[in-house]
Each structure stands twice: as C-alpha cells, then as structure tokens.
Amino acid sequence: xxxxxxxxxxxxxxxxxxxxxxxxxxxxxxxxxxxxxxxxxxxxxxxxxxxxxxxxxxxxxxxxxxxxxxxxxxxxxxxxxxxxxxxxxxxxxxxxxxxxxxxxxxxxxxxxxxxxxxxxxxxxxxxxxxxxxxxxxxxxxxxxxxxxxxxxxxxxxxxxxxxxxxxxxxxxxxxxxxxxxxxxxxxxxxxxxxxxx
Amino acid sequence: xxxxxxxxxxxxxxxxxxxxxxxxxxxxxxxxxxxxxxxxxxxxxxxxxxxxxxxxxxxxxxxxxxxxxxxxxxxxxxxxxxxxxxxxxxxxxxxxxxxxxxxxxxxxxxxxxxxxxxxxxxxxxxxxxxxxxxxxxxxxxxxxxxxxxxxxxxxxxxxxxxxxxxxxxxxxxxxxxxxxxxxxxxxxxxxxxxxxxxxxxxxxxxxxxxxxxxxxxxxxxxxxxxxxxxxxxxxxxxxxxxxxxxxxxxxxxxxxxxxxxxxxxxxxxxxxxxxxxxxxxxxxxxxxxxxxxxxxxxxxxxxxxxxxxxxxxxxxxxxxxxxxxxxxxxxxxxxxxxxxxxxxxxxxxxxxxxxxxxxxxxxxxxxxxxxxxxxxxxxxxxxxxxxxxxxxxxxxxxxxxxxxxxxxxxxxxxxxxxxxxxxxxxxxxxxxxxxxxxxxxxxxxxxxxxxxxxxxxxxxxxxxxx
Ligand code: SF4
Numbered sequence: 001x002x003x004x005x006x007x008x009x010x011x012x013x014x015x016x017x018x019x020x021x022x023x024x025x026x027x028x029x030x031x032x033x034x035x036x037x038x039x040x041x042x043x044x045x046x047x048x049x050x051x052x053x054x055x056x057x058x059x060x061x062x063x064x065x066x067x068x069x070x071x072x073x074x075x076x077x078x079x080x081x082x083x084x085x086x087x088x089x090x091x092x093x094x095x096x097x098x099x100x101x102x103x104x105x106x107x108x109x110x111x112x113x114x115x116x117x118x119x120x121x122x123x124x125x126x127x128x129x130x131x132x133x134x135x136x137x138x139x140x141x142x143x144x145x146x147x148x149x150x151x152x153x154x155x156x157x158x159x160x161x162x163x164x165x166x167x168x169x170x171x172x173x174x175x176x177x178x179x180x181x182x183x184x185x186x187x188x189x190x191x192x193x194x195x196x197x
Numbered sequence: 198x199x200x201x202x203x204x205x206x207x208x209x210x211x212x213x214x215x216x217x218x219x220x221x222x223x224x225x226x227x228x229x230x231x232x233x234x235x236x237x238x239x240x241x242x243x244x245x246x247x248x249x250x251x252x253x254x255x256x257x258x259x260x261x262x263x264x265x266x267x268x269x270x271x272x273x274x275x276x277x278x279x280x281x282x283x284x285x286x287x288x289x290x291x292x293x294x295x296x297x298x299x300x301x302x303x304x305x306x307x308x309x310x311x312x313x314x315x316x317x318x319x320x321x322x323x324x325x326x327x328x329x330x331x332x333x334x335x336x337x338x339x340x341x342x343x344x345x346x347x348x349x350x351x352x353x354x355x356x357x358x359x360x361x362x363x364x365x366x367x368x369x370x371x372x373x374x375x376x377x378x379x380x381x382x383x384x385x386x387x388x389x390x391x392x393x394x395x396x397x398x399x400x401x402x403x404x405x406x407x408x409x410x411x412x413x414x415x416x417x418x419x420x421x422x423x424x425x426x427x428x429x430x431x432x433x434x435x436x437x438x439x440x441x442x443x444x445x446x447x448x449x450x451x452x453x454x455x456x457x458x459x460x461x462x463x464x465x466x467x468x469x470x471x472x473x474x475x476x477x478x479x480x481x482x483x484x485x486x487x488x489x490x491x492x493x494x495x496x497x498x499x500x501x502x503x504x505x506x507x508x509x510x511x512x513x514x515x516x517x518x519x520x521x522x523x524x525x526x527x528x529x530x531x532x533x534x535x536x537x538x539x540x541x542x543x544x545x546x547x548x549x550x551x552x553x554x555x556x557x558x559x560x561x562x563x564x565x566x567x568x569x570x571x572x573x574x575x576x577x578x579x580x581x582x583x584x585x586x587x588x589x590x591x592x593x594x595x596x597x598x599x600x601x602x603x604x605x606x607x608x609x610x611x612x613x614x615x616x617x618x619x620x621x622x623x624x625x626x627x628x629x630x631x632x633x634x635x636x637x638x639x640x641x642x643x644x645x646x647x648x649x650x651x652x653x654x655x656x657x658x659x660x661x662x663x
Contacts, residue, residue, distance in 0.1 A: 017514075018514075018515060018518065019512060019514075019515035020391055020392070020490075020491050020515060022491065022627075022629045024608075024627065024629040024630070024631065024632050025629065025630060025631075028631055028635070029261075029608040029609060029610045029632075030609065030610060030635075032233050032261075032610065033233075033262070033276035033277060033279070033280050033610070034276075035236035035237065035240070035279070035280060035283050036236075036237060036240065037237050037344075047630065047631050047635055047636075052617070052635070052636075075515070076392070077391065077392040077395070077425070080391060080392065080425060080491070081327070081627060081629060082326075082327055082608075082627075083234070083325065083326060083327040083341035083342060083343055084233070084234065084343075085234065085237075085325075085343035085344040085345060086344075088343070103392060103395065105392070105395060105425055106361070106395055106396060106425070106427055107327060107341060107342070107343060107427075110342075110343060110346070111343035111344075111345065114343060114345035114346070115345065124511070165218070165219055165220065165359060166217075166218035166219060167216050167217075167218055167219025167220060167357075168219070168220075178345070178349055178357050179241070179245070179345075179348060179349055179352050179353070181357070182222070182349055182352060182353040182355055182357070183245075183247070183352060183353060185213075185214060185222065186250075186353060188213060188214055188222075189213055189222075189224070189250075189353055189354065189355055192213040192224060193224075193354075
C-alpha cells in the first residue's frame with residue numbers, strides 16, 4: 001500500500017520499556033476479524049489498556065495523559081511472535097509514526113516498513129538514555145531524521161545514527177510502494193519463469 | 198570458494214533480481230492463504246485493478262476462525278462467519294483452490310500443505326502466517342509474511358526480501374524415552390531465547406534430528422520462528438521421500454524419480470560456512486515445559502523456575518512481570534501445579550502421530566475430573582485417520598472427546614478459549630499473555646506431557662507414568 005512521504009519528525013514520545021512485546025499484545029487475535037486495514041488503533045494493546053469491562057487501566061502508559069506524541073519507545077525484541085500485519089496497522093492507526101527499540105523481530109520490521117511506520121533500532125544504552133530522558137521529563141522532544149538516519153534528544157543533543165536498508169529508505173521518503181515496483185518488472189519475472197522450465 | 202548451505206542453494210535459485218543496496222526479488226513457488234491475513238490483500242489487488250498472477254500456485258483454507266464442533270452448521274460468531282465467507286468469495290472470484298469447511302482436505306494450513314504433497318523439497322513457500330516455517334521440514338525455504346507481502350505474491354508471485362543470515366543447529370545422540378520432537382525444540386529455544394534466532398534462517402541437522410519422523414521434523418521447524426528466526430529447514434533424505442511419495446499433489450511415476458534426482462542434491466556442502474553454528478547433545482534433553490509468557494521461558498519439567506538472581510539484571514523486570522502474570526513464584530518447582538485445561542492440537546502438534554501418542558498414553562487411564570481437555574485434529578484427514586485407527590474410541594474411554602479440525606485454542610479466535618485465570622498445558626506454540634483467551638495462562642509442552650497433565654490433573658513428568 002503506498003503511503004505518505006515520510007518527513008522528519010520532532011515529537012514527544014511514549015515510553016513502553018517492556019521486553020519481548022509480542023504482536024498478540026499489540027493486537028490480540030480476537031480483534032483480527034476485520035477485512036479492511038482501518039480501525040485497528042482502537043484495540044491497540046487492548047488487554048493492557050482496558051480491563052474486562054472495557055474501562056481504561058489507569059497504570060498503562062497509553063492511558064496516562066503525561067505521555068503523548070507520535071514516537072513509541074519500546075523495549076528489546078519488539079514485535080515478536082505472530083506475523084500479523086495488523087500489529088503495524090494498529091500502531092500506525094493509533095497515531096504513531098516511529099517505533100524505537102534496541103531490537104525488532106524481523107517480520108514486524110518488514111510489516112512496519114511496508115506501512116509507513118519507521119522502526120528505529122538503537123543501541124541498548126541509547127534506548128536507556130531515551131527512556132530515562134522521557135520518564136524524567138515527559139515534555140522531552142525527540143527528533144527522527146530519516147534522510148540523515150539520526151535520532152536526537154532535542155534538549156540534550158544526545159543522538160545516535162540508525163541503519164535502514166537504502167531501498168526501504170527511498171520508498172519511505174518518496175511514499176513508493178513495493179507492489180508498484182514489482183509490477184514494473186513483471187517482464188523480468190516472466191523471463192525468470194521461462195528460464196526455469 | 199567455500200561451499201553453499203542448503204538455504205543458499207534454494208534461495209539463490211529463486212532470485213529474480215537484486216535491488217542495489219536493497220532486498221532481493223524472490224520468486225515464490227507456493228502460496229498458502231487463510232482467512233485472517235488475506236482479505237486486505239485481495240482488496241488491494243482489486244483496487245489496483247489487477248488479477249492474481251499465478252492463481253494455480255495458491256491454495257487456501259479457513260482455519261483460524263472456524264469452530265471445532267458442529268462444523269456442518271453455519272458459523273455462529275458473526276465476524277468469524279463474515280471473514281470465512283469473504284475467503285470463499287475471494288477464492289471464487291480470483292480462481293484460487295479452496296479447501297473449505299467440511300471439504301475432505303480441510304484443515305490447518307500448515308497441516309494440509311505437507312499432507313497433500315503441496316510441500317516439497319527445494320521450493321520457496323510463503324503464507325501470511327509465521328508458522329509457515331513448518332514446511333521447512335521438507336527442505337524447502339518456507340516463511341511467514343505480512344499482508345502487504347501476501348498482496349505482492351498475489352500480484353507478481355514475488356516478494357522483496359533481504360537475505361537472512363544462516364545458522365546451523367545440530368543435535369546429536371539419542372533421545373531418551375519420553376522425550377519428543379517438541380521437547381527438542383523447546384529445549385533449543387530455552388537455550389537461545391525467544392530472540393536468539395532473529396535475523397537468521399536455521400538449518401537443523403545432527404543424528405537426533407535425522408532420526409525424527411517427518412511429523413517430528415515439522416514440529417521442530419514449526420517452532421523455529423519462536424526463537425525469532427525467519428524459519429528453519431532440514432535437508433531431505435529417505436524419510437522425506439517416503440513421506441512425499443504417493444501424495445495427492447506430489448509428482449508421480451517418472452516425474453517423481455526425476456524430482457528425487459534433484460532433491461538428492463539438496464544439502465549443505467561439507468565446507469559450507471554458516472554465520473553461526475550451535476551444537477547440542479540429545480542426552481541432555483528431557484521433557485520440557487514453559488513457565489513464562491514467551492516460548493523461550495522453558496525448562497526441564499522436573500526443574501524449578503529460575504530465581505530472580507539467575508536472570509540477567511537487564512531482563513529482571515520483564516521476568517518478574519511475566520511470572521506475575523502466570524501467578525508463579527520464582528524458584529518454585531514446576532511440576533505439581535494444578536492444571537485446568539489441556540489442549541492437544543495446532544500446527545505444532547495436531548498430526549496423527551501426536552494423536553497416536555496421546556491415545557497410547559491414556560489407554561486404560563482416565564482423565565482427571567477437573568480438567569477440561571480439548572483434542573483437536575489438525576485436518577480432516579487426521580480426523581479420518583484417527584477414527585479409522587480407533588483412536589477416537591480410546592480417547593472417549595479415557596474421558597476425552599475428539600473435536601473437529603481447526604486452530605482452536607491455539608489462538609482463541611474461535612469459540613475455544615481458555616477462561617481468565619485458568620492454567621492450560623498446551624501442545625501449541627505460543628504462551629503469550631492472553632494467547633488462549635483473555636487472562637488465560639499457558640504452559641507449552643509435548644503431547645505426552647499434555648496427556649500426563651490431563652490424567653493427573655497437574656503438571657507431571659510423563660516419564661513417571663510410562
Ligand atoms: S494452529 Fe495456531 S500457530 Fe498454527 S496456524 Fe493456527 S493459529 Fe497459527
């Protein structure tokens with residue numbers, strides 16, 4: 001699905017320093033029955049966010065007015081488990097544009113990139129610095145510059161560069177779509193099929 | 198030049214093109230589809246005004262949402278019914294073969310692929326489901342993809358993929374009595390953690406792996422994803438060929454012989470270099486069970502849950518959160534806990550050998566009164582075979598009932614949900630918070646260990662009852 005062009009973001013951030021956040025937590029299976037891509041944000045982190053009666057759980061970070069913004073800062077091994085792309089849709093639909101972690105599960109990373117959600121992988125020590133900065137001052141601004149591949153804590157100027165596949169970077173910056181690309185090389189694919197038979 | 202790994206051999210043969218500084222364009226031989234991760238992809242190609250590029254290489258079945266009783270009736274849950282109907286509609290419209298509910302080939306997508314001979318050595322296979330790794334047991338490169346990628350395959354039979362690194366895991370020696378394929382893979386994941394395989398594709402080798410049946414190998418490859426790996430594979434051998442021969446979609450006659458010639462070349466070269474090699478001793482493996490909320494949190498069933506001090510300081514907070522969810526105390530013995538539910542089934546352990554193992558174990562025994570047990574075959578064919586072999590009667594005599602095929606309580610998208618707070622011993626592959634229903638608690642184990650729990654009503658080392 002082609003998405004908007006990814007611009008540099010400077011935003012407050014929401015800390016979720018939990019390891020191994022799996023996609024079953026991000027969007028539980030019982031909410032996967034929709035046949036469109038929209039509306040999954042409503043049930044993002046459903047069972048951490050709401051109790052059985054549907055009332056918000058006060059101690060969960062998304063219900064805490066202190067933290068806002070379009071950057072989610074997670075713990076190590078974010079997005080493990082089920083390949084459901086609904087997890088990336090839910091995070092994006094909720095309003096996040098960037099997820100930061102020291103380690104992403106492979107499929108989640110692909111899914112995020114395919115949906116205009118930027119996974120920013122930082123070192124464990126920088127992740128800790130980020131979490132501390134946000135938790136000690138929730139109005140801390142974080143800047144994510146995709147062109148420069150740099151994440152910076154605005155106040156302190158502490159920054160770290162991050163990796164991204166150059167092709168994926170181009171796609172995000174320009175809002176390109178993998179499927180358009182694949183369709184454009186269809187002749188090559190047909191050639192390939194012939195060469196095998 | 199160093200030799201090639203099995204993974205390289207298959208991958209390289211499927212690369213249509215390389216994008217400079219980017220992923221490879223990888224050709225996909227077989228695409229499996231189910232109801233949950235496909236509707237948005239079908240909608241995607243429709244909105245582009247295109248049709249499926251190679252519909253003949255795609256097979257679909259509804260499995261996640263389906264009820265496991267009264268399958269002849271219309272699905273009660275409205276949203277589930279809608280999603281399953283949508284799949285039927287989409288398959289009809291786009292010319293995709295569908296094995297719908299009540300079809301003799303219906304079942305969990307990863308059970309029917311191998312069973313029908315769709316899964317073969319040397320192929321690339323994908324499905325919008327992480328446990329596509331199961332098919333690697335035949336020496337194919339098989340892995341799970343997201344819905345955007347499902348759409349790519351529908352549109353062009355290709356996906357864009359960065360090539361993963363390669364890991365070799367060998368397990369040598371003999372497994373002792375009561376130790377099964379499930380224990381092997383739970384053991385491996387407990388050693389390398391739920392993220393230890395991230396970025397890798399694993400080749401499983403060694404005498405203990407070779408000695409596994411095809412179904413055991415599928416169990417191992419199925420759970421390779423639970424270490425974070427993209428998938429796992431095992432070089433084909435006589436066991437593989439014997440399994441494939443005569444299956445519905447397998448090549449037959451001279452074609453089979455020809456295929457065998459090329460399949461025999463599918464192994465890692467002696468001098469192939471892996472990015473990481475790990476070796477384990479089969480003799481150290483015992484019946485395993487998980488005690489936490491990710492599949493890496495497993496231990497020998499007779500062991501104790503690790504104390505907080507034994508856990509790396511950075512991981513302690515997550516560890517304590519996990520145990521708090523389970524309601525378990527660090528340092529306490531794993532065995533002896535009261536079990537409320539037992540689930541035998543899923544694409545990990547819902548095959549005929551699993552049902553045979555359970556039947557043989559419970560024969561002449563009785564299920565504990567307080568335990569609710571769900572025994573769910575992975576497919577219609579497994580169900581039929583179980584009836585034929587008298588497994589159904591043995592189970593019934595022991596107080597169990599065989600349900601109808603589907604994913605069932607593995608992920609609780611259907612009606613089979615473990616109630617809040619209840620403790621389940623399950624043969625499936627994920628013990629995440631709420632995986633088997635909101636607030637449910639799951640311990641993953643082998644079919645034998647699950648059967649033992651059903652009989653005693655508590656977490657029990659199955660060897661004590663053999
Ligand atoms: S049985 Fe479980 S893991 Fe397997 S495909 Fe179904 S839901 Fe996924």
